[in-house]
Amino acid sequence: MSNSLYARPAAGLPGQMQLHTGRAVFTEAYALIPRGVMTDIVTSYLPHWNQTRAWVIARPMSGFAETFSQYIVEVAPGGGSMRPEPDAGAEGVLFVVEGQATLTLEGQTHLLHEGGYAFLPPGSGWSLHNKSTAPVRFHWVRKRYEAAEGIAAPTAFVTNEQDQPIRWMPGTSDRWGTTRFVEPDDLRHDMHVNIVTLEPGAVIPFEETHVMEHGLYVLEGKAVYRLNRDWVEVEPGDFMWLRAFCPQACYAGPERFRYLLYKDVNRHMKFLP
Template sequence: MVSSYASPSAGLPGQMDLHTGRATFTEAYALIPRGVMRDIVTSCLPHWRDTRLWVIARPMSGFAETFSQYIVEVSPGGGSERPEDNPGAEGVLFVVSGQMTVTIEGKTHLLEAGGYAFLPPGCAWSLVNKSTETVRFHWVRKRYEAVEGIATPAAFVSSDNDQPIRWMPDTNERWGTTRFVEPDDVRHDMHVNIVTLEPGAVIPFEETHVMEHGLYVLEGKAVYRLNRDWVEVEAGDFMWLRAFCPQACYAGPERFRYLLYKDVNRHAKLPF
């Protein structure tokens, strides 16, 4: 399955454009629509060259606290030999356009659109864009929660194009998940998967759970339930959900897909 993935519009809107954006920040969720991911809100990182990024999630006390998520844009020749400055951080890279060369523990991989890499904490890795086109990718980061007697998972690379969609039971193959990690593999304390809903498919109940979420819409459009609101979303939008925010979905007239982060497989932190 070959897909085309959304990425930020960049640039700046015209001075005569109407101010009718959908950006929303509430006590339970945030919606960052594609139209606000412009040049003026990009940032840079230490030890990265010819690179800029949109920070679309970061830990915030009282909101979503477990992860950060960037959309990174690397120009030809750009990249980093020192990409991660936190030895306790694990990461996932997911390419939405272009191609990049990632070297992990001395082994080199070419990742194109749909390419996926898991990077455990303390992993030695580097990234360079050797192509003539700009590459864009998501970078999801989380502080790994080590558990005595449980091994840290190894690095691996994969691709959306190589993994099957695992359909939910009794949905006639209309709602499913592309999984890059098995759900019962307790070495992993986060999942970054892709959820697919075929045209008109639904998530037919209000999911309400402890996991935090980042949902970046890769394709299509839908009406998504966020806490008490039904919100129309489209390719390129990002939804950021704190723990226990109710959610449900009605997919639109085309296939609807999103990149999904959630924290899993660990005890809830106690204050004593």
């Protein structure tokens, strides 16, 4: 049994005597995909990936969230891909929640352990393999990069979230903060994939209502989260998927609460044709 700090799908199937009453919901403003429904029968297989399966937890959908997709990928020992990304215009972020992966990115080889984070610019050459003896699981967030005239495309980088500081929000006594992997005013980037931390009992004390779409995957801890009109309980392994302008707020539980957060940023709003 892994002692990873981060939640990941348990896979398998529930017992036949389990009650058919759960927390999964899809509304006009948000979706909640609880950890208990991420079973073997909802995995997908990807072209040019060997000994690999993925839980697709977000995809662009007209009228809902349209900017990104998010997978939880599981690669068995000996598996991986030399041709992982089919779209030359896509950028991506990898975040490892269990095991280790060997990433070759623009000619450099990196060993990603738990907490490992890689930014993959559009058109970058990369491959990934599991050369260990245990499965590796990681998030893969993908977005079609939106270039801005006169601004260079972002460059690749690899780090580990445990080596990055938490930037605490002012006036919160270091109880609510964000681990940022790029600076907010770096206009090369049109998406952020960060980690939000709330200490026990901390709150997001107002209903954030903004243009950014969100994917929130709970890495550890429990909380009560405000999603549009509803307060919902969330726990490690749950995924929340929010369209633009969905109100949100949070009360953290008795332990540290952390989630991986996607949002689209730094670009003008497109007009429909």
